[in-house]
Amino acid sequence: MMILVYGGSGSGKSAFAEQRITELNDSGVPLYYLATMQVYGNEDRERVRRHRMLRKDKGFITLEQPRDIGLVVDRLGKGDVLLECMSNLVANEMFRTEEAVEGLGEKLDDNANDEHYMDDKLIFYKCLVIKIKNDIAALNKSCDNLVVVSNNVFEDGIKYDKSTMEYIKALGDINRYLAGLSDEVWEVVAGIPIRVK
Amino acid sequence: MILVIGGYAQGKLEYVKSKYGVSDEDIYDFEKLDYPDFFLNENEALFEKQIVLNNINCLIKNSVKDGSNIDDLIEKLIADYPNAIIITDEVGNGIVPVEKNERLLREKTGRIQCLLAENANEVIRVVCGIGQKIK
Secondary structure, eight states: OEEEEEEOTTSSHHHHHHHHHHHHOOSSOOEEEEEOOOOOHHHHHHHHHHHHHHHTTSOEEEEEOSSOTHHHHHHHOSOEEEEEOHHHHHHHHHTOOGGGGTTHHHHHHHTTTSTTHHHHHHHHHHHHHHHHHHHHHHHHHHSSOEEEEEEOOOOSOOOOOHHHHHHHHHHHHHHHHHHHHOSEEEEEETTEEEEOO | OEEEEEOTTSOHHHHHHHHHOOOGGGEEETTTSOHHHHHHSOOHHHHTSOOEEEOHHHHHHHHHHHTOOHHHHHHHHHHHOTTOEEEEEOOOSSOOOSSHHHHHHHHHHHHHHHHHHHHOSEEEEEETTEEEEOO
């Protein structure tokens, strides 16, 4: 069973996602919390603290994997997984530091004035979207139940810089793919889950 | 209490006016109101009435900006106006703002909307002028 939980900032999507995976986790297999947020500074630490409080006593084993979700698939084996969240994962993959891409990012930045610079970057982003989809598909195949949390970043009507617009497109593309894979899709509004699939 | 939530310009107030037949003098708009006065001049005659408290997102924004305790205000609002119709803009469906206060305000607005929804008898989401009862 795979479930996609989708919502805006402060919508209560995490609490609902935790509730849903906890309900599904009834066959005695381990319950994993796959956290994708990279922690920078106090505000992030506070966010992590709040989420840990919410998860307390629910029996989650926390794994931090800010990118390359595919790498944890072999380590997990059987189990139910809550993956939170796609907006951080996609940002971490797209805006990863140069060294993490084994020279590719660096190469791209070196050639920032090159007329093909943006073309190269777009190809890089397209490859990443495919890679992220493959990673999630592999995770879904290997675990028993999977709940994925994703974000609605699409409705503020602001035209951002090119990289941010590419990020929004990538996340939209991935969300559509996840919704296609999922048995249930829920949108959470003001803490209220609305089933859309 | 009834909570009506939806994006900017989705026709929330029009929806409320036509569905509940409230008259204009019973609509209190926090985009224009001096909000502390509204709570300070406790008008007990309003407590049991079906009034509309519009643009609660502006109340949250202004009180956070002033450093006043928004949680207390919301608690008071929930307790004192059990028959009110509360209208609020959905503001969380976008890119995380770069500016810290904007980011915190957006998060806070979302959390307060969850709290209002929890305490509401009915929650209606308005999209394109159409209301969908979600609670």
